[in-house]
Amino acid sequence: MTTTIDTTEASDTVEATPPVGTTAGRFSPAYLFKTYGGLVGIALVAIVLLVWAPNSLTAFRLGNLGKYCAWAIAAVGIGLAWGRGGMLVMGQGVFFGLGGYAMAMHMKLEAAGPGKVPDFMVLYGDATMPSWWEPFRSGAFTIFAIFAIPALISFILGYAILKRRVKGAYFAILTQALAVAFATLLVATIKQTGGFNGLNTFTTVFGQNMYDPDVKKNLYMVAAAMLIVCLLISWQLYRSRYGELLVATRDAEERIRFLGYDPANIKLVAFVIAAVMASLGGALFAPLAGIISPSNVDATASIMLLAGVALGGRASLFGAALGAIAVGYGQSTLSEQFPTQWTYFQGALFIVVMLFLPGGIASLWRKVSAALPKRSPKEATVDVTVPTQTEAVA
């Protein structure tokens, strides 16, 4: 029998259920914290992003933070698929790109005006527009496409991959190859997608002038609000029965089969949700950055998305999102001040985190609290650390 339980060190605080038999436990502080602590955390993030940041940051910094939020939305999805589902999704750039390009196509068509063709098609082509661009003139269709296209593609891909029981490193390589292929395809189709330059020089987004500071601020607010929404969705998923099932599938996929579930279906749901979140992130990224190009969606970009999640803590609700924001911040802001040293510092940071905190920075608190002496003997017996095997990458 080859069933093995592969417990990872990733911190998966699967939410508690009220203790059996007693109703008093439902209102104990520990239970309330475990159940609703996540909501308090999300509220704090919401206050920082929606109240503090718009009132304190310059327009430029706010725009940057908006981009990090877009990455963080994709990261929340990666946290679900990788941290909880054990699928090392190394090609999320593909879905980020699908959303980003869908939005950018709409904005290009807005900039071109009714019945007109985007500028680059005149520049590089014969001023004819492929028919599949046409529906993106409609804002409603674009929004629909941002959700529907990645959902459909990830469902088909995920079904094909997961039903064949492709997992671990093979799954990671396959998704990574998709990102490479996607970027190559974009570069090769300059007449249809803008090629290496990508799509840029937008003027309006849904009729709003993008050079208007208020519109810029609103774009940021939408991105930040969407991040909060994704965090709330994740919070509910993690505490739901599905969340428990996903963790159980990650840890012992074969065992799940003998409980009457098809693990492929359980993982497929997480994979599709992660793809839709990545697409949403991409769709918000394009107007905030003013550009979407193959370098935003290729293998390197996909790994950068992953890096933030790994750094923050892939199985933790906030680790993934805050990690992605931190990596984005480090890349742009800190690298302004330390242009040469930053890359080395970032590399060193990753090595240190992977070596000593494979569960990401979010697992630091758990490690510290485990090392501290317990307050009462009762607590000590409850907080038994489950013996964990060595870190599995996927």
Place this chain on the structure above:
Amino acid sequence: MTASFLGEDYLEVRGLTVDFDGFKAISGVDVTFLQGRLHFLIGPNGAGKTTLVDALTGLVHGTGTAGFRGQDLLSMKSHKIVRLGVGRTFQTATVFEQLTVLQNLDIAAGLHRKAAGLLLSRRKVPESVEQALETIGLTALANRPAGILAHGQKQWLEVGMLLVQDAKVMFLDETVAGMSSEEREETGELLKRIVGDRTIVVIEHDMEFMRRYADFVTVMHGGKVLAEGTVAEVQADTKVQEVYLGTVTEVAADA
């Protein structure tokens, strides 16, 4: 064989053969698992006991037929077989160590739930889970991670998971191996309590345990059924005594 045992939900295996690249781990096995009894499957190492269960639960491919509730288990996928009401445990207990005892049971109870309900969190402990906790005697440990359980407790948890699945046929693969004698006794009593209208098939090496609790015994050897019958019948069988050399003859002698 006593006809009074014959119930509706019997599992009928005919001509089951499992071929591993030319090596026949099981060849032409006919066996019927009837409702309402503890059916022991014994035999020396390599006799094909676990392979038989693997084939019946979709883990390895077998030819022949295995009829249960009008369906052939051999043509079904593992999770569909479980949904039909045939569950199993493994030689090494494979509970979800990071989840609590309660969560383990809740996941096992989930196969009858609607998919949409999965998106909600658990509001209260389901009745079936509470009953199972009571039956397997782990109520006090319900909120502990399953990883801290003792070996015997993990096996009971596995039995509990089969209970909440409402498995009508349970295959227990060497459940009492590595248990202390008290734990074995408790396990035996547990199985007697839960058998009811179920079919419980126990793969076992421990002859003492078999003798105490078996309602019916099938002896396998070299991938074939060697003998079948009650404990006394099997122990009196000369072929069985030959296979087990000293082991069974000794047991038979003091039986």
